[in-house]
Ligand SMILES: *[C@@H]1O[C@H](CO)[C@@H](O)[C@H](O)[C@H]1NC(C)=O
């Protein structure tokens with residue numbers, strides 16, 4: 001009797017295990033840290049290049065990009081969570097444009113709901129790749145879960161050179177110059 005039961009178990013167990021669907025593990029992107037600094041290498045859709053110092057700061061409600069155009073000007077892009085963005089250059093030829101957007105800066109979890117595509121090697125790193133609403137393709141290092149690269153639908157490709165979690169830009173460097181406040185606003 002004991003032996004028969006054991007035989008039955010040997011017969012049935014493998015069937016049960018093979019027929020049950022193992023839950024598949026689908027990776028999800030790490031949320032952005034609430035505050036970080038990243039040095040970015042960007043290839044624009046025009047194939048022009050620029051570096052950017054990105055200072056993301058969710059608690060302060062701002063997202064700052066300081067762009068160094070290749071052999072060109074430095075462009076400040078200060079985005080606030082209330083939708084207002086200031087784009088300006090400094091110096092004697094300094095100019096400014098103020099834009100009001102309907103949405104504010106990206107939330108730390110802005111990649112939630114992205115579709116997992118799979119793994120690939122990019123920039124020499126093995127990455128998980130997601131796509132969200134045909135707008136962004138996002139590459140995250142499998143080992144460290146740091147962002148490596150993201151591409152926008154319009155052909156701009158961004159490569160992450162440094163990623164300092166917790167780094168914060170001093171407030172004085174986010175103050176738009178006076179000539180930003182003496183003109184009409186553009187709506188977007
Ligand atoms: C920039 O992107 C274009 C289009 O993908 C590519 O042909 C070119 O080689 C890239 N340039 C650099 C310096 O990465």
Ligand SMILES: *[C@@H]1O[C@H](CO)[C@@H](O)[C@H](O)[C@H]1NC(C)=O
Pocket residue numbers: 080082083084
């Ligand atoms: C949004 O916040 C920034 C920074 O505090 C401010 O300069 C700007 O006027 C605000 N925009 C609106 C529409 O309130």
